[in-house]
Amino acid sequence: MNTPTRSLNAVASPTARTAAHTRWIQLGLGLVCMMTISSPQYVWTLMTKPLMAKLGVALPELQVTFSLLVLLQAFSSPFQGSLTDRFGPRRLVSIGTVLTGLSWVLASYAHTTSMLYLAYGGIGGLGTGIVYVGVVGLVVRWFPDQRGFAAGAVAAGYGMGAIVTTFPVSASLAAHGVELTLRLFGIVFAAVGFVASQGLRAAPAPVSVGAAVSVTMAATRDYRPSAMLRTPLFWLMFAMMTMMSTSGLMVTSQMASFAADFGLSNMLVFGLAALPLALTIDRFTNGLTRPLFGWISDRLGRENTMCFAFALEGVAMTLWLLTRDNAVLFVLLSGVVFFGWGEIFSLFPSTLTDTFGARHATANYGWLYLSFGVGSIFGGPLAALLHQQTGSWVPVFGCAIALDLTTAALAMLVLKPRRARFIDACR
Numbered sequence: 001m002n003t004p005t006r007s008l009n010a011v012a013s014p015t016a017r018t019a020a021h022t023r024w025i026q027l028g029l030g031l032v033c034m035m036t037i038s039s040p041q042y043v044w045t046l047m048t049k050p051l052m053a054k055l056g057v058a059l060p061e062l063q064v065t066f067s068l069l070v071l072l073q074a075f076s077s078p079f080q081g082s083l084t085d086r087f088g089p090r091r092l093v094s095i096g097t098v099l100t101g102l103s104w105v106l107a108s109y110a111h112t113t114s115m116l117y118l119a120y121g122g123i124g125g126l127g128t129g130i131v132y133v134g135v136v137g138l139v140v141r142w143f144p145d146q147r148g149f150a151a152g153a154v155a156a157g158y159g160m161g162a163i164v165t166t167f168p169v170s171a172s173l174a175a176h177g178v179e180l181t182l183r184l185f186g187i188v189f190a191a192v193g194f195v196a197s198q199g200l201r202a203a204p205a206p207v208s209v210g211a212a213v214s215v216t217m218a219a220t221r222d223y224r225p226s227a228m229l230r231t232p233l234f235w236l237m238f239a240m241m242t243m244m245s246t247s248g249l250m251v252t253s254q255m256a257s258f259a260a261d262f263g264l265s266n267m268l269v270f271g272l273a274a275l276p277l278a279l280t281i282d283r284f285t286n287g288l289t290r291p292l293f294g295w296i297s298d299r300l301g302r303e304n305t306m307c308f309a310f311a312l313e314g315v316a317m318t319l320w321l322l323t324r325d326n327a328v329l330f331v332l333l334s335g336v337v338f339f340g341w342g343e344i345f346s347l348f349p350s351t352l353t354d355t356f357g358a359r360h361a362t363a364n365y366g367w368l369y370l371s372f373g374v375g376s377i378f379g380g381p382l383a384a385l386l387h388q389q390t391g392s393w394v395p396v397f398g399c400a401i402a403l404d405l406t407t408a409a410l411a412m413l414v415l416k417p418r419r420a421r422f423i424d425a426c427r
Contacts (some may be wrong), residue, residue, distance in 0.1 A: 018141040022201070029199045030135040030154045035161030036193035037100045037128040039185065040069060040120070041282075042162030043169050050178035057113055064113070064196055065121045072125025074373025077133045078225070080126075081366025089362075093134045093197040099127030101190025108182035131193070132158060133369060136345075137362025140353045141203035147353055148302070152294030152346030159342055203358075219424045220356030228364055233355065233422050236415060238371045240407050241348045244310060245375020247403035248341035250383040250396055251317060255279070255334065258324075258393045261382030267327040274327045281335040286342040294346030295363040302351040303419070306411035309347070313340025314404030321397040340404075355419055 044066050052062055084092040103124030110116040135154050143150035165185065172181040228234050251258075259275050267274045287310075297305035316336040323329040352368050353361045383396045 001249070006351025016195060018090055023203070026142050026200065026203075027139055027150055027153060029196045030138050030139050031157040032133055032196040033097055033131055033193050033200075034154050034157035035164065036097055036196070037131045037187045037278075038158045038161030039165045039169065039189065040103065040124045040128060041066075042102060042159075043166055045065070046166070046170055046173060047178060050173060051116070054178060054192050055111070055113055055116065056424075061113055062116075065116050066195035068117055068121025069125045070376050071373055072122060073129035073132065074369055074376065076126055076129050076260045077366035077369040077373075078363065079366070080130045081133045081137060081363040081369075082225070084130070084137060084362045085360060088202055089134050090136045090197060090200040091198055093131050093138075094194055096127045096130030097193025097197055098190050100131065101127075101186045101188070101193065103127060104182045104189065108179045108186070111362065133362060133366045136349050137365050138200060138203070140349060140361050140365075141358045144358065146295070146298050147350035148294030148305075148346050149291050150294070151349045152290035152292070152343065153403075155342075155345035156287040156290040159345075160283060163283060202337070222359035223364070224360050225363050225367055228356045228360075229367065231422070233415075234352075234368070235416055236418065237348060237355075238368060239351060240410055240415065241344060241368060241371040242374045242378070243403045244341070244344045245372045246378040246382070247400040247407075248337075248344075249375055249379025250400045251320075252282070252338065252341070254380070254383050254387075254396070255392075257387075258332070258396075261393060262324045262330070264324075264327050268383055269331045275333055278334040279329045281331065282338040285335040285339040289339045290344040290346045293343035294350060297347055297350065301416075302347060302354065303411045303416035305343075306347055306351075306415075307408045309340050309343050310404050310408035310411065313337055314401045314408065317397055317401045317404065320396065321401075351419075355422065 048059060048062055052059060055062070080092070080096075102123075103119050104118035106123065107116055110119055136151055139150040139154050140147045169181060169185060172184065176184075221367060223231075255278065256275060259278075264274050269277055293305055293309050313336075316333055316339075320330070320333040323333070348368060349361075349365050352364055356364050382399075386395045386399065387393055
């Protein structure tokens with residue numbers, strides 16, 4: 001069972017104070033690195049029309065680029081995590097940030113979809129995957145007492161980082177065109193990310209900070225990926241993260257389509273178009289939820305927080321569906337839905353590290369992150385297929401809600417007792 005937070009009354013030693021200072025620097029540098037790789041995914045929508053005009057292709061053919069980016073980022077993560085554990089975060093994250101920026105530079109010279117797939121999708125997917133897995137694996141080691149918060153903070157950098165670049169990229173596209181925009185921002189991303197990554201350092205084992213420590217259920221044994229993959233507990237977490245990824249993506253990836261079907265696309269809320277306003281709010285709540293629920297889980301326990309957050313998304317989706325003709329509630333509830341979904345990127349990596357140890361955290365999370373790739377395959381196509389077959393969005397919402405509530409129940413009724421028994425056996 002989880003034990004409450006305990007305070008260390010002893011005065012922190014100079015070594016502990018240095019470690020405490022250093023780890024916040026590591027968190028800040030990791031956050032910057034994550035922000036530099038967020039634009040390829042979150043600003044892609046701005047690129048579609050100018051790239052369609054340049055290459056003379058339809059949107060479905062162009063969108064293969066985005067699918068390749070997401071799938072390569074997810075499905076190459078075990079390999080990337082192992083390399084990061086072997087060669088260190090500074091070297092690998094440096095390579096990842098440069099590859100991400102280079103993907104935009106090379107994409108600016110693409111004159112066929114094949115070249116675009118290779119540059120933006122292929123090289124970009126590999127680069128963003130290296131940085132994402134590497135930075136998350138780094139901070140959960142530096143913050144053994146606040147793993148949920150630390151993982152959530154850097155994940156928020158990825159979720160919200162594009163807010164900084166969205167308007168500059170949009171303005172550059174209008175003023176200079178897609179080629180110069182890709183080239184300019186690609187160089188900026190590579191330069192900023194490379195400089196920030198030079199300060200990254202692997203955490204000493206164990207990190208001692210001499211501050212208040214949140215004690216969650218944590219194993220004393222470090223599992224290699226090969227040993228972790230042989231445990232049913234890992235596959236339970238894998239299935240749960242797949243279910244949450246699928247449920248969130250089933251709805252969030254189809255917002256424009258079902259907003260149009262519900263007659264909300266052209267409606268105004270607070271004087272603004274409903275859909276763009278909802279998407280703006282969603283970016284903030286999707287970023288905010290990651291460190292917030294991570295911080296809560298450090299204090300109240302991983303599974304308790306999972307149960308609440310996952311059920312919150314299910315309830316919000318239910319209300320979203322029932323009030324689908326109300327534009328104001330559509331905007332507000334969309335933010336709650338994202339608030340109940342984005343925390344999977346802090347809760348699952350911190351729970352995984354608590355369970356299987358910190359030494360191989362990056363490589364281990366690489367394997368768990370595969371579940372997001374599986375969810376991305378199930379989420380978008382499955383939602384579209386259900387809608388096509390039934391002619392209604394109600395079955396799509398129903399499936400997503402069922403997955404949310406089922407995963408919330410699994411967190412409390414299955415994951416929590418099984419993880420407690422597993423950790424007791426490791427001690």
